[in-house]
Amino acid sequence: MEYPGNLFVVAAPSGAGKSSLVKALLELDSHLAVSISHTTRAPRGQEQNGREYWFVSEAEFRQMVDRGEFFEWAEVHGNLYGTSRAAIEARIAAGDDVVLEIDWQGALQIKQLFPHAVLIFILPPSWDELLQRLKRRGEDGEDVIDRRMANARVEVAQARHFDFVIINALFETALFDLKAIVHAQRLKYAAQRRTKKAVFEALGIE
Ligand SMILES: Nc1ncnc2c1ncn2[C@@H]1O[C@H](COP(=O)(O)OP(=O)(O)OP(=O)(O)O)[C@@H](O)[C@H]1O
Numbered sequence: 001m002e003y004p005g006n007l008f009v010v011a012a013p014s015g016a017g018k019s020s021l022v023k024a025l026l027e028l029d030s031h032l033a034v035s036i037s038h039t040t041r042a043p044r045g046q047e048q049n050g051r052e053y054w055f056v057s058e059a060e061f062r063q064m065v066d067r068g069e070f071f072e073w074a075e076v077h078g079n080l081y082g083t084s085r086a087a088i089e090a091r092i093a094a095g096d097d098v099v100l101e102i103d104w105q106g107a108l109q110i111k112q113l114f115p116h117a118v119l120i121f122i123l124p125p126s127w128d129e130l131l132q133r134l135k136r137r138g139e140d141g142e143d144v145i146d147r148r149m150a151n152a153r154v155e156v157a158q159a160r161h162f163d164f165v166i167i168n169a170l171f172e173t174a175l176f177d178l179k180a181i182v183h184a185q186r187l188k189y190a191a192q193r194r195t196k197k198a199v200f201e202a203l204g205i206e
């Protein structure tokens, strides 16, 4: 499918810092919107329906699958997660840039549908640091953390299918890398269209 807006897909093992990086990026970039996924996972402490996720029952999720309402969906850490067409279609068709925070399975499905999507994988600096971040976040029980650490080994092996890999050791450095990728993609896209106007907009020049 071909749409005018850029599509950025950010994946990472749980706890590597993808949500923190995307949140910081969105605060700096008013031309970027994040897609709100549907999930069957229960909300964590401060999470709100329609803000972090649309929280739905498994039956509701499966009905959406049957109705073809998802661009992609996957089972991750024992729960179902999906990107609805409604979450992104209107935005990218209107030329806005959208970022998806999804797992590697979803990322590869999106690349099939949108070959121009830019796939970015966030790595933690070490396994021990990943574990510490999950523990320090304080949102998940020991069993959930164990499961996510075990799944992280499988997930990290998928990084080779991505267009870019960022190591999130120092937060500000990783954020700089993420910003640079977004900026570079916009420039590339603008240049491809070979219009002076598009290049100037990407550079933020009036
Ligand atoms: N560079 C960093 N250095 C230290 N701590 C970090 C760094 N980046 C993120 N963190 C912290 O690590 C924890 C996990 O980050 P975050 O929730 O963003 O991970 P995530 O990849 O989005 O996980 P999930 O997929 O489970 O949502 C948070 O407490 C966050 O503040």
Ligand SMILES: Nc1nc2c(ncn2[C@@H]2O[C@H](COP(=O)(O)O)[C@@H](O)[C@H]2O)c(=O)[nH]1
Residues within 6 Å of the ligand: 011, 012, 013, 014, 037, 038, 041, 072, 073, 074, 076, 077, 081, 082, 083, 101, 102, 103, 104, 105, 106, 107
């Ligand atoms: N394939 C998809 N994966 C998704 C989507 N939304 C989130 N996720 C991924 O699930 C895990 C766990 O998230 P958590 O919020 O429970 O910690 C993480 O890797 C997310 O990126 C989605 O729509 N599709």
